[in-house]
Amino acid sequence: MNRVLEPLRARPLLAFALLAALLAALPFLVGAGLGNSWVRVLDFALLYVLLAIGLNIVVGYAGLLDLGYIAFYALGAYLYAWLASPHFGLHLPFWAVLPIGAAFAGLFGVLLGAPTLRLRGDYLAIVTLGFGEIIRIFMNNLNAPFNLTNGPQGMNLIDPVKLGGLSFGKTLHFHGLTLPSTYLYYYLFLAFTLLAMFVALRLRDSRIGRAWAAIREDEIAAAAMGINTRDMKLLAFAMGATFGGLAGGLFAAFQGFISPESFTLWESILVLCMIVLGGMGNIPGVILGAVLLTVIPEALRYIGDLQRATLGHVVVDPSDLRMLLFGTALVAMMLFRPAGLLPSRQRKREFAAEDGVAAQEQSSLYDTKA
Amino acid sequence: MTLLSVENITKRFGGLAALEEVSLSVQAGEIYGLIGPNGAGKTTLFNCMTGLYTATSGVVRLEDVEVQALKPHQIVKRGFARTFQNIRLFANMSALENVMVGRHARTHASVIGAVLRCRKTRAEEAGIRERAQELLRYVGLANKSRSLASHLSYGDQRRLEIARALATEPRLLALDEPVAGMNPNERGRMGELFRKLREGGVTLLLIEHDVKLVMGLCDRVAVLDYGRKIAEGRAEEVRNDPAVIAAYLGGEA
Numbered sequence: 001m002n003r004v005l006e007p008l009r010a011r012p013l014l015a016f017a018l019l020a021a022l023l024a025a026l027p028f029l030v031g032a033g034l035g036n037s038w039v040r041v042l043d044f045a046l047l048y049v050l051l052a053i054g055l056n057i058v059v060g061y062a063g064l065l066d067l068g069y070i071a072f073y074a075l076g077a078y079l080y081a082w083l084a085s086p087h088f089g090l091h092l093p094f095w096a097v098l099p100i101g102a103a104f105a106g107l108f109g110v111l112l113g114a115p116t117l118r119l120r121g122d123y124l125a126i127v128t129l130g131f132g133e134i135i136r137i138f139m140n141n142l143n144a145p146f147n148l149t150n151g152p153q154g155m156n157l158i159d160p161v162k163l164g165g166l167s168f169g170k171t172l173h174f175h176g177l178t179l180p181s182t183y184l185y186y187y188l189f190l191a192f193t194l195l196a197m198f199v200a201l202r203l204r205d206s207r208i209g210r211a212w213a214a215i216r217e218d219e220i221a222a223a224a225m226g227i228n229t230r231d232m233k234l235l236a237f238a239m240g241a242t243f244g245g246l247a248g249g250l251f252a253a254f255q256g257f258i259s260p261e262s263f264t265l266w267e268s269i270l271v272l273c274m275i276v277l278g279g280m281g282n283i284p285g286v287i288l289g290a291v292l293l294t295v296i297p298e299a300l301r302y303i304g305d306l307q308r309a310t311l312g313h314v315v316v317d318p319s320d321l322r323m324l325l326f327g328t329a330l331v332a333m334m335l336f337r338p339a340g341l342l343p344s345r346q347r348k349r350e351f352a353a354e355d356g357v358a359a360q361e362q363s364s365l366y367d368t369k370a
Numbered sequence: 371m372t373l374l375s376v377e378n379i380t381k382r383f384g385g386l387a388a389l390e391e392v393s394l395s396v397q398a399g400e401i402y403g404l405i406g407p408n409g410a411g412k413t414t415l416f417n418c419m420t421g422l423y424t425a426t427s428g429v430v431r432l433e434d435v436e437v438q439a440l441k442p443h444q445i446v447k448r449g450f451a452r453t454f455q456n457i458r459l460f461a462n463m464s465a466l467e468n469v470m471v472g473r474h475a476r477t478h479a480s481v482i483g484a485v486l487r488c489r490k491t492r493a494e495e496a497g498i499r500e501r502a503q504e505l506l507r508y509v510g511l512a513n514k515s516r517s518l519a520s521h522l523s524y525g526d527q528r529r530l531e532i533a534r535a536l537a538t539e540p541r542l543l544a545l546d547e548p549v550a551g552m553n554p555n556e557r558g559r560m561g562e563l564f565r566k567l568r569e570g571g572v573t574l575l576l577i578e579h580d581v582k583l584v585m586g587l588c589d590r591v592a593v594l595d596y597g598r599k600i601a602e603g604r605a606e607e608v609r610n611d612p613a614v615i616a617a618y619l620g621g622e623a
Contacts (some may be wrong), residue, residue, distance in 0.1 A: 001565060106405025190596060192428045198485075199485050202484055202485045202486075202487060203481065203484055203485065206479055206483075206484030206487075206495070207473075207479045207484065207494075207495070207498070208480075209482050209484070210470060210471050210477070211471070211474055213460070213471075214460055214463075214471045214474075217460040217461060217462060217463065218458050218459075218460060218461075220458065221454070221458035221459070221460065222424065222471070222517065223421075223422075223441070224422075224442055224446065224452055224454075224458075224535075225443075225446065225471050225472050225474055225534065225537075225538060226443045226447055226474050226476075226538050227443055227471070227473075227474050227475075228441075231445070235481065239481070280516040
């Protein structure tokens with residue numbers, strides 16, 4: 001492994017070019033090797049990467065446990081559907097709807113953040129969990145007296161992304177190259193994911209990122225350093241929610257159909273698992289976590305076929321197996337790599353066992369856990 | 371010139387009065403000591419002054435501006451920084467990063483600035499780093515800038531906390547038991563640091579148990595006992611005050 005990576009480390013430009021080429025060719029490779037449905041999986045993986053990067057700002061950077069994150073995804077998706085579907089007869093262009101949706105979700109991020117500022121840890125988790133459920137239940141029930149969300153049936157025929165004359169919903173024939181819709185969305189999502197990554201990394205290594213890390217480590221000391229902890233926490237909520245709303249809008253355009261079922265508590269937990277598994281606070285880790293947790297469940301579907309081929313019938317339902325493996329993976333991770341697969345430098349230290357009398361003595365001097 | 375004045379501060383926790391009608395004033399440029407037996411309310415008074423607690427009644431003025439209703443970060447912005455009795459460093463950050471956080475109050479980069487990293491932000495960031503290095507050198511931690519705060523020795527952690535507080539550019543620095551748990555040698559060196567700070571124009575307010583250090587260092591001293599101020603004045607006056615002797619040694623005054 002190192003023999004492959006070392007020359008690349010020495011030549012970052014070459015590594016960059018190779019990575020870019022791989023990312024550009026990925027849908028063709030996957031499409032040719034595994035079929036078009038896998039390109040769709042790839043698209044979803046990118047959406048989850050976008051979500052995970054957003055949630056990572058709240059949980060990984062600022063240390064605020066948010067169990068209702070998917071609500072912002074839902075808000076972004078519904079706003080896109082309201083402004084670009086036959087439901088209200090509005091068909092605004094995507095470049096207008098997407099920012100509005102992101103801002104709308106960001107606003108809700110602040111609205112959720114404001115009353116929860118005094119809460120920490122478990123209490124914050126409970127309130128955010130409630131918020132996520134409230135949004136989903138609203139979406140489920142707001143079909144009367146005024147039909148806002150079309151209730152559990154969801155909203156249909158949402159406009160695909162259109163850029164100039166190019167519709168992402170149709171297959172594109174371009175100089176002999178055939179690009180199905182899923183391929184086009186792959187490049188769109190990739191662009192947004194790269195943008196989100198860039199923003200998240202820049203924020204981490206800035207005055208703002210340091211303030212978030214300080215709040216995560218010791219909120220009182222952070223305040224004593226002149227950090228406005230209220231504003232910084234709200235900012236983290238808003239930034240995270242904005243990314244969530246952006247992903248939601250893309251999701252709505254990609255699927256063409258949304259219903260409250262896509263925004264359950266399970267989805268919030270899944271996104272949280274992605275960042276915990278990958279390595280909280282660390283962007284490459286978060287991306288790895290998101291990709292693994294989208295791709296592996298899909299791969300497990302083949303186990304059903306495999307059983308049918310070898311045993312004649314399905315003994316273990318693949319979706320049951322998915323949960324089992326999921327749980328086992330998380331337990332194994334907590335035992336062997338508690339800070340995640342690719343932890344950030346700082347998180348690694350936070351999880352590292354302190355040994356030695358001196359270290360123990362020193363750690364007892366801190367009351368950051370209080 | 372009076373830099374800080376505390377007037378009739380009372381702090382009650384339920385029925386318990388931790389502070390009762392405490393008043394004191396700190397002059398610009400002096401080293402002011404706050405002493406008293408355990409549980410006398412020294413740290414409570416610090417917390418009331420720096421915005422961590424809201425006093426039940428009373429006024430805290432920083433250069434004629436009332437600050438008792440302000441939040442901690444606003445008080446820091448006005449030039450009043452503090453350290454903590456039970457060291458509160460950012461344990462998993464390096465020494466340098468700890469001090470860099472302290473620059474927050476004096477820098478301005480916004481989200482947009484941070485994302486675009488324009489020339490102004492880059493210059494500011496370089497300034498933060500440079501100033502943090504400078505402060506580490508100032509307190510004698512120049513060669514420890516990359517060490518994790520939690521890996522520093524106890525005395526170095528105290529120094530780092532002071533450097534971090536200095537990064538906020540305070541005019542008044544409140545130190546809560548800065549030499550607790552140090553040996554006489556380390557105490558002596560901390561004393562030197564305090565004198566250096568004063569010469570650099572920082573007014574110091576310190577809580578201390580070590581009477582010898584306080585007497586040798588402080589221009590004026592106030593003594594708290596059971597939430598009341600029982601004496602205030604120059605060190606040698608206070609030392610011979612019968613009420614102070616009674617508070618420290620017990621018995622009737």
